[in-house]
Amino acid sequence: MSIITGLQAEAFSDFAEDFEDGVLIVPGEQVSDGQGGYVSGQPTPHACKALVMDYDVYRRPQGVPASDRLILVLGGSLPAGVIPAGGHKITAPDPAKGLALSTFDVIAKTGDPAAALYELQGR
Numbered sequence: 001m002s003i004i005t006g007l008q009a010e011a012f013s014d015f016a017e018d019f020e021d022g023v024l025i026v027p028g029e030q031v032s033d034g035q036g037g038y039v040s041g042q043p044t045p046h047a048c049k050a051l052v053m054d055y056d057v058y059r060r061p062q063g064v065p066a067s068d069r070l071i072l073v074l075g076g077s078l079p080a081g082v083i084p085a086g087g088h089k090i091t092a093p094d095p096a097k098g099l100a101l102s103t104f105d106v107i108a109k110t111g112d113p114a115a116a117l118y119e120l121q122g123r
Contacts, residue, residue, distance in 0.1 A: 011116035012076025022050030022092030
């Protein structure tokens with residue numbers, strides 16, 4: 001185990017109970033359609049721990065629409081090798097809708113080098 005793995009596991013054990021159950025949906029691999037083109041394969045869902053919130057007015061990155069949401073995902077809740085990225089989708093309870101499940105398109109991702117916490121821009 002490396003220091004980075006240790007931080008990811010420690011963050012997960014410390015904060016998992018504060019996050020809600022969510023699902024990261026990774027698009028399927030592009031496969032040949034047999035006619036010179038490509039189609040997407042089946043998407044793969046991965047259970048995770050996520051927290052949906054609004055951007056702080058003072059921390060909203062320039063160019064991010066006011067309707068976009070900040071989604072935090074604990075890296076330790078995802079299977080090894082699965083990293084959220086633009087083009088993925090995430091389904092998680094949305095406090096703005098009374099914790100009803102909402103699905104967001106992942107527009108952008110930032111995170112720390114230890115992959116303990118990913119910040120996703122959801123739309």
